[in-house]
Amino acid sequence: MKTVGIDVGGTNADGVLLEGESLLAKAKIPVDHDNLSGVIIALLEKLLGDNAGQVDQVHLSSTLCTNAIVNGEMDEVGMLVQAGPGLNPEFLDCGENLVFLDGAIDHRGGLVKSPSAALVDAALADFSAKGLQSIGVVTKFSHRNPQVEQDLARQAASFPHVTCGHNLSGLPNFPRRVYTTWINAGLKTRFQQFSEAIRTGVKRLGITAPLSVLKADGGTIPLERAEAVPCESVLSGPSASVMGALALTPREKDFVVLDIGGTTTDIGLFADGVPLMEPYGVTIMGRPTLIRALNTRSVGLGGDSEVKWTEDGYVIGPQRHGVPAAFSKGKITGATPSDAMVVLNRMEGNRERAAEALRLLLPNNPPEETAREVLLSFGQNIKRAVEQMVEDVFARPVYTVSALLERQRLEPTEIIAVGGPAEALRSELAAAFDLPCEVPLNYEVANAIGAARTRPTLSASLYANSSDGTLSIPEIGLHEEIGRSYGMKDAEESLAAAIRHLAAQAGLEGELPPVEFVEREEMNTVRGFSATGKVIALKAQVKPGLAGV
Amino acid sequence: MTKYMPRAVRKTGLILFPAFDWCITPSHPEREERLLYTRDQIVEEGLEDVDGIEFFNPELAEYADIDRVHLCAPSSKALLTESHLISAGGAIRAAKAVMEKEVERAFAIVRPPGHHAMQTVFGDRGFCIANIEAIMVEHLRRHYGVRRIAIVDTDCHHGDGTQDIFYNDPDLLFISLHQDGRTLYPGSGFQNEAGGPAAQGYTINLPLPPGTGEEGFSMVTDRVVLPLLDAFKPELVLNSAGQDNHYSDPLTNMNFTAQGYARLNKAINPDICVLEGGYSIEGALPYTNLGIILAMAGLDTSNVREPDYDPRRFVQSALMNGQIEGICQNALDIFAARKKWDTGVRRGEEVVERKSIYYDTTGFGVDQVRHYKLCPDCPGYTEVEASGAGELMHGFTVPFNACSKCQQAARDAFARAAKAKGPREQVVLQDRVADIYETV
Numbered sequence: 001m002k003t004v005g006i007d008v009g010g011t012n013a014d015g016v017l018l019e020g021e022s023l024l025a026k027a028k029i030p031v032d033h034d035n036l037s038g039v040i041i042a043l044l045e046k047l048l049g050d051n052a053g054q055v056d057q058v059h060l061s062s063t064l065c066t067n068a069i070v071n072g073e074m075d076e077v078g079m080l081v082q083a084g085p086g087l088n089p090e091f092l093d094c095g096e097n098l099v100f101l102d103g104a105i106d107h108r109g110g111l112v113k114s115p116s117a118a119l120v121d122a123a124l125a126d127f128s129a130k131g132l133q134s135i136g137v138v139t140k141f142s143h144r145n146p147q148v149e150q151d152l153a154r155q156a157a158s159f160p161h162v163t164c165g166h167n168l169s170g171l172p173n174f175p176r177r178v179y180t181t182w183i184n185a186g187l188k189t190r191f192q193q194f195s196e197a198i199r200t201g202v203k204r205l206g207i208t209a210p211l212s213v214l215k216a217d218g219g220t221i222p223l224e225r226a227e228a229v230p231c232e233s234v235l236s237g238p239s240a241s242v243m244g245a246l247a248l249t250p251r252e253k254d255f256v257v258l259d260i261g262g263t264t265t266d267i268g269l270f271a272d273g274v275p276l277m278e279p280y281g282v283t284i285m286g287r288p289t290l291i292r293a294l295n296t297r298s299v300g301l302g303g304d305s306e307v308k309w310t311e312d313g314y315v316i317g318p319q320r321h322g323v324p325a326a327f328s329k330g331k332i333t334g335a336t337p338s339d340a341m342v343v344l345n346r347m348e349g350n351r352e353r354a355a356e357a358l359r360l361l362l363p364n365n366p367p368e369e370t371a372r373e374v375l376l377s378f379g380q381n382i383k384r385a386v387e388q389m390v391e392d393v394f395a396r397p398v399y400t401v402s403a404l405l406e407r408q409r410l411e412p413t414e415i416i417a418v419g420g421p422a423e424a425l426r427s428e429l430a431a432a433f434d435l436p437c438e439v440p441l442n443y444e445v446a447n448a449i450g451a452a453r454t455r456p457t458l459s460a461s462l463y464a465n466s467s468d469g470t471l472s473i474p475e476i477g478l479h480e481e482i483g484r485s486y487g488m489k490d491a492e493e494s495l496a497a498a499i500r501h502l503a504a505q506a507g508l509e510g511e512l513p514p515v516e517f518v519e520r521e522e523m524n525t526v527r528g529f530s531a532t533g534k535v536i537a538l539k540a541q542v543k544p545g546l547a548g549v
Numbered sequence: 550m551t552k553y554m555p556r557a558v559r560k561t562g563l564i565l566f567p568a569f570d571w572c573i574t575p576s577h578p579e580r581e582e583r584l585l586y587t588r589d590q591i592v593e594e595g596l597e598d599v600d601g602i603e604f605f606n607p608e609l610a611e612y613a614d615i616d617r618v619h620l621c622a623p624s625s626k627a628l629l630t631e632s633h634l635i636s637a638g639g640a641i642r643a644a645k646a647v648m649e650k651e652v653e654r655a656f657a658i659v660r661p662p663g664h665h666a667m668q669t670v671f672g673d674r675g676f677c678i679a680n681i682e683a684i685m686v687e688h689l690r691r692h693y694g695v696r697r698i699a700i701v702d703t704d705c706h707h708g709d710g711t712q713d714i715f716y717n718d719p720d721l722l723f724i725s726l727h728q729d730g731r732t733l734y735p736g737s738g739f740q741n742e743a744g745g746p747a748a749q750g751y752t753i754n755l756p757l758p759p760g761t762g763e764e765g766f767s768m769v770t771d772r773v774v775l776p777l778l779d780a781f782k783p784e785l786v787l788n789s790a791g792q793d794n795h796y797s798d799p800l801t802n803m804n805f806t807a808q809g810y811a812r813l814n815k816a817i818n819p820d821i822c823v824l825e826g827g828y829s830i831e832g833a834l835p836y837t838n839l840g841i842i843l844a845m846a847g848l849d850t851s852n853v854r855e856p857d858y859d860p861r862r863f864v865q866s867a868l869m870n871g872q873i874e875g876i877c878q879n880a881l882d883i884f885a886a887r888k889k890w891d892t893g894v895r896r897g898e899e900v901v902e903r904k905s906i907y908y909d910t911t912g913f914g915v916d917q918v919r920h921y922k923l924c925p926d927c928p929g930y931t932e933v934e935a936s937g938a939g940e941l942m943h944g945f946t947v948p949f950n951a952c953s954k955c956q957q958a959a960r961d962a963f964a965r966a967a968k969a970k971g972p973r974e975q976v977v978l979q980d981r982v983a984d985i986y987e988t989v
Contacts, residue, residue, distance in 0.1 A: 085856060086839060087594045088849040091555045104856055107589045107835050112856040141593055175554060175595035280597075287553045288598045397597075397604050399588060400570040401632050404606060523569060523585060526576045535585065 003547075004047065004058045004209075005452025006040055007240050007445075013039050014448040015047040017055070021247075021453075026445050036064050037194050041201035052206040060223075061214035061240040061451040064194050065187050065233045069285055074186030075134045078127030078159075080152050081178060082115050082139040092175060093287075094182035097132060099123040108465060108535075109144030109472060109479075114151070124156055134188055136181040138165035140174045143474045144463050150477060161188040166474035168229065169290035170461025170539070173280055179287040184231035191230035195223055210507075212456070216282050216293035218243050218275050218544030219457025225506040231291050235282050237447065238296040239544075242268035242275050244450025245416045247546055248440035256386055256412045258429070259446070260419035262304040263320045267386055268296045269393065271410055275544055279396060292459065294544065295393065299385045303338040303421040307374055309361045314377040326354035335361050337378050338421065340371035346424035375425060379432030386412070386433075414438065418446040455547035456508055460498040460540050462491050467525040467533030473498045476505075484533055488522055495540040513542050557601025558847025562646040562655035564639040565591060566607045571632040571661075573910065578800065578828040579661055579676040587658065590835035591842070602846055603652055607639030607659060614641065615679055616986035617687045618714060620933065620977055621670045622940035624988075625679075628670060633679045636661050640685040640823050647785075647820055648693045654845045656790070656822040657681075658838055664704060664789050664825050665735060667713040669917060669935040669942055673910035675706065675735060682789050682823050683714045686721065689785065690949050691984055696720050699783035701774055701817050702727070703810075704791020704825040705801040707738025711789065712752055717745030717921055717928050719889040720950055722753070722781045724774055726766070728794070728801055729756040734909070740879050746900045746921050747928035750887025753777065753880050758872055762804035762863040763812070765873045766794070770816045772877040777884050778817070788819035792827030792837040796863070797855070800828050804863055807833070811840030811850035819845070832857075894923040896954065906935075913938050922959075927952040930959040941974040949981040956982050963987070 002024075006015045008031060017025040027047040031039055040060060048055065068074055078097045083089035084104025092098060101115035101123075127135065137152040146166035153162045163185040165177040202211065212220040214236040221232055241259035245268070252273035259266040269276045276295040283289065300318020308315045316337060322328075324338035326349030335357040342349035343358060355367035362370050394409045415429050415437040422439045430437035442449065460475045466486045472479050476498050482490075499515050521537040567584030574580070596602050614637060615625040639659035646655045663682060665675030672678070682700060689695040700715075702708035702725040715721040730736045744752040755769050778786060792798075794805035814822070822841060827834050832855060840853040900921040907914050915937030922929040928948050935942045945963045947956050963978040967989040970976050978987040 083852075085836065085852060085854050085858075086590070087555065087596075087599075087843070088852040091553070093553050106831075106856055107586045107593065108831065172589065172593040173595045173598070174593050175598060179553065288595070395604075395606060397565060398606060399565075399567050401568055401635060402570055404566070404635060405631065407606075521569065523582045524575055524580070525582055526580060529576050531576060535582070 001056045002054055003452045004044065004055055005448040005450070006043060006059070007061045007237070007447035007451050008036060008039065008063050009237065009447070010063070013043050014445050015043045016445050016448040016452055017047055018449065018452050023442055023449070026448070033067055036062055037197035037201060040198060041205065044202070044207065045205055048205070053208065055207055055209045057209045058202070058207065058211050059214060059220055059451045059454060060211065061236040061447065062233065063237065065191060065230055066235055066284070068187055068190050069183060069234065073190065074183070075189050076132050077134045077136050077182050077185040078123070078132045079178070079182055080120065080123055080135065080137045080156070082148060083174070084112065084140045086140065092178050094179060097127060097130065103148070105139055105141040105145050105148060107141060107144070108468060109141055109463065109470060110468065111145060111147065114148060120152065120155055127159070133159065134161040134163070134185040135159045136163045136185040138178045138181045142166040142177070143170050143172055143461065144472055145470070146472065146474050146477055146479055161185060167477060168231065169281070169292070170474040171280055171290050173290060176280055176288045176290045180231060180281070180289040180291055183234070183284070183287070183289065184229060187230040191233070192227055195227050198223065214240055214451050214454060215457065216291055217277065217457050218294045218454060220454050221456065222507045231289070234284055234291055235293065238266045238268065238298070239294050240447040240450040241266055241418060242294050242296060242450065243454045243544065243546070244446030244448070245418055245440070246270070246275065247449050247453040248442065248446055249416050249438055250546065251414070253414070254410050254412050255414040255416060258382060258415060258417045258419070258422070260417060260421050260425065261302045262420065263300065263302045264298045265301045265382060266296050266298050267389055268294060269389060269410060276393060297385065297389050299382070301378060301381055303341070304336050307335045307337065307361060314374055316374070316378055316381055324349070324354070325357035326350050332357050332360065335374070337374055340374040341421060341424040343367050343371040344375070347421070375428040376431070378425060379428035382429065383432040416440065418443040420444065453546045455513055455545055456506065456542065457544050458499050458502050458506070458542045460495055460502060462495050462498070462536070462538045464491055464536040465525070465533065467527070476501050486536070487534070488520070488536060488538070491536045491538045492517060495538060499540050499542065513545060515540050515542055554595065554598050554600055555848055557599060559653040559845065560601045560603065561842065561846040562603045562605055562643060562652035563596070563842065564605050564607050564642050564655065564657040564659060566635060566639050566659045568632055568635065568660055573673070573676060583660060583828070583830050584658065584834065586831050587834045587838045590839055594839065596842065599846070599848070602842070605642050605646055607635050608642050609634045610637035610641055610684060613986065614684050614688055616979070617691065617981060617984065618668070618680060618683045619666065619670045620668055620942050620944040620979060622935070622942045622975060628672065628678055633661065635659070636663070637679050637681045637684045640681040641688050643821050643823065644685045644689050648689065654820060656842055656845055658824045660824070662791070662825040664702060664708040664711045664791070665706070666710040667906060668946070669906070669915065669933060669944070671915050671938050671940060672908045672913070674906070674908045676826070676910070677710060680710045680714060682711055682787060685821070685823065686787070687949065687981065695784050696950070697781070697783045698785050698787060699724070699778055699781055700787045700789060701819065702789035702791070702825070703794070703813060704789055705793040705798065705803055706734055706791065706826060707754065708789055709735045709737045712738070712742065716752060717747050717931065718948060718950070719748040719751050719928060722751050722777065722783060724753045724755065724777060726755045726757060726769055728803055729758055732759050733801060740876070740883065743883050746923060747890040750884050753884055755876055755880055757876065758869055759802035760804050760869065761873065762865055763806060763809040764865045765869065766805060766809055766813055768870070768873050769877055770813055773880045774817060776881070780884070785821065786817060786819045788814065788817055788822040789825045790822040790841055791825030792834055793829070795827065795829050795833035795837060797829040797832035798827065806858060806863060807836035807840045807853050807855055808850070808858070810837045811844045811853055814841045814844040890924060890928055892925045894925060896924055898923045922955065924952060924955050927955055930955045932962060939973070941971065942977065943974055944977040944979060947980040947982050951982055956980060
């Protein structure tokens with residue numbers, strides 16, 4: 001099977017052509033952020049030449065949606081939000097067209113009161129008068145009962161785009177649901193244009209293979225399906241690098257992946273060979289969301305970071321110094337880790353200028369010694385960031401006695417480093433962590449390989465209350481009645497069916513990777529002094545992994 | 550973190566541990582489901598993302614933490630499950646978070662509760678075995694050198710266990726607001742219960758008539774609780790934050806609300822809260838807990854209300870207001886007349902107190918005699934003999950604020966009692982000054 005992986009970064013776009021696990025070709029072109037589809041098509045052309053027709057699938061990791069959010073190029077969205085009792089919702093900051101509706105849904109998904117029709121009508125009339133194209137509807141607890149959101153969506157059906165909160169995620173967290181819905185609705189026009197341009201361009205090149213885009217959760221989604229959920233393609237870069245490291249060095253143990261760049265280092269964690277996920281989702285432009293994502297952290301440490309000397313030792317980053325002295329001309333104004341690497345002959349560059357830059361830090365220290373110390377300090381800083389991340393994962397809230405007693409801290413046994421300066425830093429990283437550090441072959445195109453090798457991911461959540469007789473699987477908009485005897489086995493069947501439904505909706509053909517059930521909760525409900533039923537919560541996922549070859 | 554989420558005025562820690570796999574019995578009020586809806590509400594509100602609200606997992610308390618407070622028969626190891634150690638450890642984690650300045654305020658939303666557990670413990674009473682506030686208090690004193698502490702117990706049931714443990718401690722002001730003991734378990738908490746011989750006026754009971762609502766709670770808060778806290782000047786204020794004064798609670802008869810709990814908490818402004826009772830698990834706890842958290846963090850509580858809340862339903866009668874005014878006046882008089890140990894007494898003189906303690910969960914009684922040994926220089930040590938359920942406990946307790954003479958006297962008395970020990974008898978020295986628990 002021939003797969004193309006494209007990773008659009010901040011400066012360059014990388015492309016690889018794989019046959020199974022082996023790399024047939026790679027290509028790189030500079031990025032024009034105003035014409036991403038053009039960049040991707042040009043890269044495909046350069047990568048494939050005359051072989052376009054033989055490709056079996058194309059996977060894209062693009063910065064389109066991330067850039068649209070960061071640059072404020074989203075559609076104006078008309079937001080209808082029912083907050084109900086709780087935190088005062090006035091803090092929610094999602095554009096000029098946010099209307100709070102009355103009524104509420106309670107924590108068990110019971111409808112306390114529907115929003116009054118007059119408010120809804122007035123809001124929609126106002127959105128329409130303003131010429132808004134995209135509508136977002138969100139209620140608190142819609143993951144327990146999507147009916148109000150569904151009703152509102154029906155009433156807003158005359159607008160070209162409507163996003164419902166419950167369709168995007170079955171997880172709790174109302175503010176995140178609001179922001180996710182807003183972002184998704186706001187990205188629709190841009191993503192659609194992008195998608196159409198890609199399809200046209202690909203057709204012109206003679207590529208007939210199915211197109212998928214990379215998600216932040218280390219999985220893929222067919223391009224066509226992504227038009228309905230463009231928010232899923234936000235921040236796919238770190239997920240490409242994590243999956244790339246896994247593809248280059250597959251192993252089944254606890255390990256750390258470092259993607260070391262010019263300005264930042266992205267850190268990813270693996271437990272037993274599986275990448276760890278964020279508990280809820282990514283935070284983008286300060287807004288927390290329910291966009292499923294791998295647990296990655298970006299720290300301001302890179303080859304081009306500014307290095308300073310203080311009483312407490314070297315301070316590296318988080319500011320970027322600019323182009324390192326070793327690679328530039330003109331006045332030398334400061335030192336970077338890259339200069340240290342050049343001084344130690346671990347990287348090509350102007351060694352004289354690099355040494356000069358290090359002398360700015362400590363005039364009386366031989367540059368080689370300063371260089372070694374800077375790189376050691378770099379390794380230590382990364383180690384501290386990883387330790388903090390491991391601690392944060394360990395400290396995530398648990399809710400049962402058994403879970404509390406059985407908690408285990410992640411114990412990394414190896415470091416996998418990719419990115420430009422990775423090879424040059426290998427010995428310092430190994431020393432800092434006191435662990436083996438591997439820099440895999442082809443690490444400079446790890447992200448594109450990650451994009452290529454990634455398989456689809458899916459997830460769905462179920463909440464059943466046999467005492468109230470209701471079942472809810474928000475991702476597929478399901479809200480139906482169940483009998484008193486509904487149990488965990490039934491829940492597994494309902495969820496497996498939901499996953500199949502989502503797979504079909506996404507246009508995924510063939511056999512799915514195994515569905516895994518996680519986060520089981522089952523509790524008897526008692527009213528008065530007798531059992532009335534059960535509350536069951538369950539999640540199912542096809543977790544991120546490498547596609548078979 | 551972000552300007553797109555609210556920012557807490559005071560950094561507040563939450564130890565949210567609903568123990569979904571622990572119950573007394575499957576249909577008992579203290580069952581797995583109890584904090585399910587509270588957890589669901591807190592998570593759905595997005596509190597994990599609010600800047601300045603931090604979540605912590607509980608630690609496991611050590612048996613030494615339990616033995617510093619309780620005299621357990623046959624032993625703390627035999628009586629407590631891991632769940633109890635986690636619940637007590639949750640309270641300790643809250644204290645640690647505040648003392649080590651990880652946060653300014655902390656709330657342990659944990660179960661099982663603790664405020665009915667007395668000094669001697671023979672089993673479970675009122676859903677409690679280990680008094681998690683008391684364990685936290687002695688932990689604070691031992692590990693952080695805190696001395697003066699005020700506990701405001703706002704559970705609807707009288708905090709008889711906490712009262713019992715600190716009854717003779719003038720460095721601890723215990724104020725309990727509860728439904729009148731003539732109408733509710735445990736049937737105590739009257740105003741004449743005002744402290745042991747060395748701490749008279751340091752236990753303040755405010756038994757409120759059934760039906761008391763926001764108005765009544767505001768009155769006792771403004772007229773009694775706040776002035777007493779001002780006068781006592783504690784280093785820390787703790788709130789035993791039971792939530793069963795709520796109008797929808799199935800076990801009680803009060804008329805309090807989520808708005809009321811939030812206001813009460815704002816007024817008392819506790820450093821640390823520990824959840825106690827509260828059994829309206831759907832209609833009250835999700836909202837009252839949220840109200841308390843937001844109040845602690847200094848966030849807007851105006852939108853925290855029960856879905857069926859209507860303030861017009863909670864107007865109090867003039868008769869009830871008059872009754873509560875009387876209770877307030879009594880409390881003020883008792884506190885005004887407070888006195889610590891009496892310097893006129895001679896060492897070795899004693900005051901004897903007899904008590905019958907009923908363990909309702911399994912149904913047995915314990916008879917107890919406590920001897921308060923008076924001292925001109927300190928609160929003095931206590932000797933307690935308690936028997937029931939086939940166990941006989943004979944304990945000597947040296948309080949943390951005892952003088953060295955009393956400490957020595959207790960040791961001597963313990964040694965004598967150990968020599969004369971009967972066959973079923975367990976003799977214990979609980980020395981909080983030296984942090985020793987010795988049993989023979």
